[in-house]
Amino acid sequence: MKGDYNKAGFETRAIHAGQPADPQTGAVSVPIYQTSTYAQEEVGKHKGYEYSRTHNPTRTALELCVASLEGGENAHALAFASGLGAETTLLLSLRSGDHVLLSDDVYGGTYRLFAKVLSQYGIQFDLADLTDLERAAGKMRTTTKLVWLETPTNPWLKVIDIASVAEMAHNAGSLLVVDNTFASPYLQRPLEFGADVVLHSSTKYLGGHSDAVGGLLVMRDKELRDRIAFFQNAAGAVPGPFDSWLIMRGIKTLPIRMRAHQENALAIGHFLEQHPKVEQVMYPGLPSHPQHELAKKQMNGFGGMLSFITKGGEAEARAIVARTKIFTLAESLGGVESLIEYPGAMTHASLAGSPIEMNPALVRLSVGIESTEDLLHDLEQALG
Structure with a gap:
């Protein structure tokens, strides 16, 4: 070989x-x-x-x-x-x-x-x-x-x-x-x-x-x-x-990183689905996701990206991204560190006024490979 x-x-x-x-x-x-x-x-x-x-x-x-x-x-x-x-x-x-x-x-x-x-x-x-x-x-x-x-x-x-x-x-x-x-x-x-x-x-x-x-x-x-x-x-x-x-x-470390990313993302997805301030969670690893079965067939796992809609609208979404301590407010994704962002004014600001303009209550997470408990506690305090 x-x-x-x-x-x-x-x-x-x-x-x-x-x-x-x-x-x-x-x-x-x-x-x-x-x-x-x-x-x-x-x-x-x-x-x-x-x-x-x-x-x-x-x-x-x-x-x-x-x-x-x-x-x-x-x-x-x-x-x-x-x-x-x-x-x-x-x-x-x-x-x-x-x-x-x-x-x-x-x-x-x-x-x-x-x-x-x-x-x-x-x-x-x-x-x-x-x-x-x-x-x-x-x-x-x-x-x-x-x-x-x-x-x-x-x-x-x-x-x-x-x-x-x-x-x-x-x-x-x-x-x-x-x-x-x-x-x-x-x-x-x-x-x-x-x-x-x-x-x-x-x-x-x-x-x-x-x-x-x-x-x-x-x-x-x-x-x-x-x-x-x-x-x-x-x-x-x-x-x-x-x-x-x-x-x-x-x-060289992509396989072990992706396994850790998705383990954390799945735990966070389950947590957010149960939170009273969250209206909807988008993560392919959740059975509630409309294409969950397709994801199981087409993918070898569900990844580290997750988005959710807050019940409090834009004001609440902006407040959440400002309150996290481990999740860093930043654009981009896919790094070992967890990131949080407000797409409507950051990565997807160019969609303003277009047919696919962002929902103002949407928050996007790039879930890193830190301690699962630390990430959950950070989101818990940010959500209040």
């Missing part, structure tokens, strides 16, 4: 795939190749690297590792400077007049990219509830090139049937893009259900320590990978070697 880890278990691949010992020194950890350019023996004759915008050995190791985790030996990954950098580069493959069917529950930055940026260049999009495929199919066009979804969604934690949406997309000649940031490849692998492109903000669970920003695209089709790689190099939204190394280091 030495050197070929694609048949190994997930935990083994997270540590070893794409990361052999350095042949020059024997270093076990992939070196940080902090270089912008590479010596050539003669014009066009080199060791596979010319310029670090195009390729960098540290970045290559990250891409090989994530490709293995998402799809095995037949998958191809490309790393980017941010999740939105990955999205933008993928969308450079579209042309004016092309159409995207976009899930009606997406990260605010994704909606902003479509509504405020790409629309200026003739890229059209419609919003659809992709848990209702009969109605969603009615919004497909002959010009629909991509169907775009998150599952679980941000911030409502809806779970969408990837295989069914893939069938709908492919029947119409479209590609399916799945943002897998909330689940991570440890809990869900969309390529196995028919997705064409998997997207990650690697800033989140893959990095896992709130110390690096990055994005990733994973594809099974090499022709598509090569096309997007051209745009990656041409547009240049690539990560530096140190961020690539930090995210790769984070991935």
Whole structure:
């Protein structure tokens, strides 16, 4: 098995795939190749690297590792400077007049990219509830090139049937893009259900320590990978070697972190469901979740993200996020530390005035891996 880890278990691949010992020194950890350019023996004759915008050995190791985790030996990954950098580069493959069917529950930055940026260049999009495929199919066009979804969604934690949406997309000649940031490849692998492109903000669970920003695209089709790689190099939204190394280091502990995240999130979900000040809890691990059975079928666990609606409306929601002591009031998610936020004025502020504007009573939690009891006590005091 030495050197070929694609048949190994997930935990083994997270540590070893794409990361052999350095042949020059024997270093076990992939070196940080902090270089912008590479010596050539003669014009066009080199060791596979010319310029670090195009390729960098540290970045290559990250891409090989994530490709293995998402799809095995037949998958191809490309790393980017941010999740939105990955999205933008993928969308450079579209042309004016092309159409995207976009899930009606997406990260605010994704909606902003479509509504405020790409629309200026003739890229059209419609919003659809992709848990209702009969109605969603009615919004497909002959010009629909991509169907775009998150599952679980941000911030409502809806779970969408990837295989069914893939069938709908492919029947119409479209590609399916799945943002897998909330689940991570440890809990869900969309390529196995028919997705064409998997997207990650690697800033989140893959990095896992709130110390690096990055994005990733994973594809099974090499022709598509090569096309997007051209745009990656041409547009240049690539990560530096140190961020690539930090995210790769984070991935090594992804399995044990995800198990701890979801253990805490499930305990908090049960606590909040019983609290008199909470109207509704959105967490796929709860039997009350409308897609709980689908989550059990499609995922290997339920993750660390949870949202809830307070009975006291906006004032109460804002008061709760201001009162926590262990949960840090901050944007982002997926780190070892627990975060709390008010989406309507933070991560999803760009949805204000749109058809998918945030409920003013919504609070989102990124549940970390601290002591379960400490997290429960913190929420208990914050809720009063």
